[in-house]
Amino acid sequence: xxxxxxxVELPSIAKINKSQGKISAQLTQALRExxxxxxxxxxxxxxxxxxxxxxxxxxxxxxxxxxxxxLAEGVFDSQARTGTYVSHALAKKTTQHSQKxxxxxVIPLTKSALSYAQVLKEFKPLPHTPFAVSVPIGRTQPxxxxxxxxxxxxxxxxxxxxxxxxxxGVLSLRVAIADYVxxxxxxxxEPDQIVITPGIQQSLYICSQILFEPKDEVWIEDPAYRxxxxxxxxxxxxxxxxRVPVDEEGIQVETGIKLSKHARAAFxxxxxxxxxxMPMSLARRTALLAWxxxxxxxxxxxxxxxxxxxxxxxxxxLQGMAPDQVIYLGTFSKVLFPSLRLGYAVLPKELxxxxxxxxxxxxxxxxxxxxxxxxxxxxxxxLERHIRRTRNVYAxxxxxxIGLIEKYIPQELAWLQPGDQGMHMVLWLAHHINxxxxxxxxxxxxxxxxxxxxxxxxxxxxxxxxxxxxxxxPELMRQAIKKLSExxxxxxxxx
Amino acid sequence: xxxxxxxVELPSIAKINKSQGKISAQLTQALRExxxxxxxxxxxxxxxxxxxxxxxxxxxxxxxxxxxxxLAEGVFDSQARTGTYVSHALAKKTTQHSQKxxxxxVIPLTKSALSYAQVLKEFKPLPHTPFAVSVPIGRTQPxxxxxxxxxxxxxxxxxxxxxxxxxxGVLSLRVAIADYVxxxxxxxxEPDQIVITPGIQQSLYICSQILFEPKDEVWIEDPAYRxxxxxxxxxxxxxxxxRVPVDEEGIQVETGIKLSKHARAAFxxxxxxxxxxMPMSLARRTALLAWxxxxxxxxxxxxxxxxxxxxxxxxxxLQGMAPDQVIYLGTFSKVLFPSLRLGYAVLPKELxxxxxxxxxxxxxxxxxxxxxxxxxxxxxxxLERHIRRTRNVYAxxxxxxIGLIEKYIPQELAWLQPGDQGMHMVLWLAHHINxxxxxxxxxxxxxxxxxxxxxxxxxxxxxxxxxxxxxxxPELMRQAIKKLSExxxxxxxxx
Numbered sequence: 006x007x008x009x010x011x012x013v014e015l016p017s018i019a020k021i022n023k024s025q026g027k028i029s030a031q032l033t034q035a036l037r038e039x040x041x042x043x044x045x046x047x048x049x050x051x052x053x054x055x056x057x058x059x060x061x062x063x064x065x066x067x068x069x070x071x072x073x074x075x076l077a078e079g080v081f082d083s084q085a086r087t088g089t090y091v092s093h094a095l096a097k098k099t100t101q102h103s104q105k106x107x108x109x110x111v112i113p114l115t116k117s118a119l120s121y122a123q124v125l126k127e128f129k130p131l132p133h134t135p136f137a138v139s140v141p142i143g144r145t146q147p148x149x150x151x152x153x154x155x156x157x158x159x160x161x162x163x164x165x166x167x168x169x170x171x172x173x174g175v176l177s178l179r180v181a182i183a184d185y186v187x188x189x190x191x192x193x194x195e196p197d198q199i200v201i202t203p204g205i206q207q208s209l210y211i212c213s214q215i216l217f218e219p220k221d222e223v224w225i226e227d228p229a230y231r232x233x234x235x236x237x238x239x240x241x242x243x244x245x246x247x248r249v250p251v252d253e254e255g256i257q258v259e260t261g262i263k264l265s266k267h268a269r270a271a272f273x274x275x276x277x278x279x280x281x282x283m284p285m286s287l288a289r290r291t292a293l294l295a296w297x298x299x300x301x302x303x304x305x306x307x308x309x310x311x312x313x314x315x316x317x318x319x320x321x322x323l324q325g326m327a328p329d330q331v332i333y334l335g336t337f338s339k340v341l342f343p344s345l346r347l348g349y350a351v352l353p354k355e356l357x358x359x360x361x362x363x364x365x366x367x368x369x370x371x372x373x374x375x376x377x378x379x380x381x382x383x384x385x386x387x388l389e390r391h392i393r394r395t396r397n398v399y400a401x402x403x404x405x406x407i408g409l410i411e412k413y414i415p416q417e418l419a420w421l422q423p424g425d426q427g428m429h430m431v432l433w434l435a436h437h438i439n440x441x442x443x444x445x446x447x448x449x450x451x452x453x454x455x456x457x458x459x460x461x462x463x464x465x466x467x468x469x470x471x472x473x474x475x476x477x478x479p480e481l482m483r484q485a486i487k488k489l490s491e492x493x494x495x496x497x498x499x500x
Numbered sequence: 501x502x503x504x505x506x507x508v509e510l511p512s513i514a515k516i517n518k519s520q521g522k523i524s525a526q527l528t529q530a531l532r533e534x535x536x537x538x539x540x541x542x543x544x545x546x547x548x549x550x551x552x553x554x555x556x557x558x559x560x561x562x563x564x565x566x567x568x569x570x571l572a573e574g575v576f577d578s579q580a581r582t583g584t585y586v587s588h589a590l591a592k593k594t595t596q597h598s599q600k601x602x603x604x605x606v607i608p609l610t611k612s613a614l615s616y617a618q619v620l621k622e623f624k625p626l627p628h629t630p631f632a633v634s635v636p637i638g639r640t641q642p643x644x645x646x647x648x649x650x651x652x653x654x655x656x657x658x659x660x661x662x663x664x665x666x667x668x669g670v671l672s673l674r675v676a677i678a679d680y681v682x683x684x685x686x687x688x689x690e691p692d693q694i695v696i697t698p699g700i701q702q703s704l705y706i707c708s709q710i711l712f713e714p715k716d717e718v719w720i721e722d723p724a725y726r727x728x729x730x731x732x733x734x735x736x737x738x739x740x741x742x743r744v745p746v747d748e749e750g751i752q753v754e755t756g757i758k759l760s761k762h763a764r765a766a767f768x769x770x771x772x773x774x775x776x777x778m779p780m781s782l783a784r785r786t787a788l789l790a791w792x793x794x795x796x797x798x799x800x801x802x803x804x805x806x807x808x809x810x811x812x813x814x815x816x817x818l819q820g821m822a823p824d825q826v827i828y829l830g831t832f833s834k835v836l837f838p839s840l841r842l843g844y845a846v847l848p849k850e851l852x853x854x855x856x857x858x859x860x861x862x863x864x865x866x867x868x869x870x871x872x873x874x875x876x877x878x879x880x881x882x883l884e885r886h887i888r889r890t891r892n893v894y895a896x897x898x899x900x901x902i903g904l905i906e907k908y909i910p911q912e913l914a915w916l917q918p919g920d921q922g923m924h925m926v927l928w929l930a931h932h933i934n935x936x937x938x939x940x941x942x943x944x945x946x947x948x949x950x951x952x953x954x955x956x957x958x959x960x961x962x963x964x965x966x967x968x969x970x971x972x973x974p975e976l977m978r979q980a981i982k983k984l985s986e987x988x989x990x991x992x993x994x995x
Binding site: 287 | 510511512514515516534537538539541544556606607608612613614615616617618619620623626628632634635636641642646647650651654655660662665666682684685686697698699701702709710712713727730731734735737782796813814815816817824825836837838839840841842848850851853854855856857858860861862863865866867869870
């Protein structure tokens with residue numbers, strides 16, 4: 006087979022034309038321009054004259070001539086051991102160049118671009134301090150087994166570097182999940198009804214794109230997860246969101262029917278209403294499914310953290326009661342860790358192809374290695390062990406934080422609605438307090454907390470804070486609650 | 501802190517109401533129904549009577565009574581060592597249950613759902629056999645360093661399990677990429693202009709959603725990557741694709757201007773036209789940028805495999821020539837491996853927020869661990885070493901396959917257009933041969949090959965095959981080309 010010439014990476018010299026004029030002069034000019042434009046920066050090494058001569062197919066003397074010229078100009082510098090490089094003395098010049106680049110473009114942004122830029126502000130990740138939601142810290146980190154499986158499956162077998170994979174995700178993980186959700190959540194499905202996603206967010210997005218015809222209506226709980234409402238505000242056209250209030254039994258189905266009987270779908274969080282925390286009652290579940298059956302509507306069951314329940318039995322999933330109409334969404338962000346980016350959608354069979362079809366256009370398929378690691382982690386029972394362990398930790402942290410809030414925060418300004426499960430609690434604020442301002446002051450003081458009001462429709466808005474549970478140091482949490490109390494009192498002063 | 505009751509996972513028994521009738525009878529009924537419905541399946545273990553009694557808050561005798569009843573009915577079985585479990589004798593019954601579930605739903609699918617279901621068929625991943633594109637096999641696999649970095653960064657430091665991250669991707673990787681693309685591709689950017697993506701596909705998708713107003717037009721090369729054209733066919737509304745033919749110099753800018761002078765953007769593959777393989781000439785680059793400047797149009801520069809060049813110097817990127825108008829897209833799917841799912845978009849500054857805003861709604865952010873691994877792999881020089889190594893391998897494989905094709909495939913039926921770079925070559929077929937049928941027969945024979953005709957507009961369609969380069973065993977490749985030759989001859993017979 007042919008012997009390969011070593012190829013040097015210097016795109017700037019591509020414009021050299023051997024048939025036009027002296028090559029060494031052209032090369033000198035091209036390299037000088039590359040330094041001026043910033044393609045080559047102070048300290049960058051140049052290829053040896055031998056390598057470059059070979060690449061360009063010219064005599065080595067030609068290269069040496071050009072290099073000597075640039076050394077003389079002070080553009081290049083050279084040392085015995087490291088060879089020729091771009092002179093450090095030029096550092097100032099190239100800085101000027103990058104300033105030039107900051108001149109704003111004149112191309113006007115589209116309406117959708119401006120609208121997505123707004124979305125981003127709301128989703129800034131919180132720092133990993135109390136009371137960020139879902140931070141795998143302290144005793145809630147996955148065990149050493151997770152890391153060992155990672156090493157094992159990456160070095161041999163299924164998890165090694167490989168080519169393009171199935172849009173639906175790897176079969177072993179889908180088999181493991183089908184079994185897991187059946188046992189823990191009464192979800193009835195075959196592995197071929199499961200699509201592995203990067204989390205619930207992508208499932209919500211894809212549902213918003215495939216389930217609706219123009220002018221359809223959709224029920225969204227009020228309050229609801231901003232990741233759901235932001236999609237319907239920004240990423241779909243011609244679909245009307247009908248906000249349906251929730252009470253202590255969950256979504257008010259009767260109100261939904263009054264507001265929009267013919268809605269095409271309902272997005273609900275029956276295990277643990279987001280953000281309020283109560284489960285949907287059996288009566289409401291029955292009513293919701295009866296409506297859906299009568300109207301041929303889809304139910305999107307967002308089951309983001311049902312694993313973390315502190316007492317009693319969970320209700321079986323809606324999916325188990327109506328597998329042909331319910332899209333069940335789960336995630337490992339909450340029970341394992343968010344930076345894993347793995348979740349799943351359980352779909353009625355005829356929705357699998359449409360769901361995967363859009364998925365292919367969005368990101369082709371999930372990364373392979375961690376899917377194999379997770380499949381083994383579930384199948385060998387470690388996930389359920391992990392859940393049992395962390396559930397106790399979260400329960401402990403929850404009681405500790407409840408105690409702190411009772412001790413430090415004046416009841417007339419803020420009171421808890423703890424709920425029986427999940428990774429967060431709601432701390433309601435007195436109606437005259439602006440929760441967004443409180444959250445912003447808290448963030449400035451190093452406390453990660455979110456305002457609840459953006460989860461409500463304008464009509465239903467109430468101030469409150471979403472207090473995430475994480476296994477931070479008790480003293481750190483105590484200080485944070487004390488500080489938060491001060492902030493709330495400051496914002497709660499009569500003006 | 502409170503002592504936690506052990507919670508048993510049995511959602512099916514949630515309906516038990518302690519105030520209504522005998523609890524053991526209710527429990528018997530609930531468990532029987534759980535087995536009938538498939539919530540509990542043959543072989544599933546039941547919790548111990550002690551655990552379940554504790555969870556339900558009833559006497560242990562109540563549980564034993566119910567279990568005994570179900571043991572008597574043959575629904576449960578028990579063994580000294582493993583405790584009580586669902587009887588294996590019931591396997592047949594639950595199979596009947598799952599048959600019931602296959603009854604198709606009556607909810608009609610939307611137009612978009614039907615359309616996405618069609619997309620999926622075109623993106624079925626090819627098996628990892630010759631001549632699949634981008635399969636990290638043999639000498640093109642990443643070195644042991646990749647795996648070692650994986651183990652290291654996952655066990656301590658930045659890559660350990662963590663919470664929600666930046667939508668834009670981790671800073672260390674963006675810094676490494678900014679430096680890498682400047683040196684290798686003359687791309688001018690700061691790390692804050694880079695967004696880490698799961699690959700070029702997501703970048704294309706997001707561009708399609710943020711750059712256009714309704715009724716805008718867009719230039720798309722003819723032929724072009726199906727991942728681009730499928731987006732504009734299925735995932736956008738009211739945007740007209742204008743297919744602009746390519747010739748040996750790349751996209752015909754003059755033709756583009758004639759067809760659609762006021763297009764809002766042009767999607768191009770200047771380093772290595774996909775799928776034809778030639779680079780865009782300097783004259784065309786200049787003309788394209790002049791048009792874009794005059795029309796305030798965006799250029800989307802898809803640079804999917806410019807790293808794999810076999811001789812000569814690459815042209816500098818379009819981005820370096822007009823950083824305010826060009827969106828530069830890169831990926832590690834080709835130079836490392838596709839199952840990694842990491843790529844990047846280099847954006848004009850004002851597009852970063854809109855791009856990330858939609859990204860948040862699609863999948864929040866990229867998985868963290870591999871970003872840290874890749875950052876170190878690039879920063880410590882291993883990526884460029886890997887590229888130098890695999891470039892030689894691909895060059896060798898390419899020459900070997902060229903030789904095989906010349907030897908085994910009759911020139912009047914099929915001829916190569918090899919090109920100077922990339923991971924694939926085009927094997928044109930005589931005009932009377934149906935390339936989709938050839939590819940399908942090849943696949944049946946275990947040969948992974950793609951038809952080229954779907955990359956063309958209907959008007960420009962020509963038959964051909966996309967022959968991917970991968971370091972398969974030489975004998976395996978020889979057999980595959982011989983077999984492919986037979987298939988081509990069969991399909992090329994006059995009928």
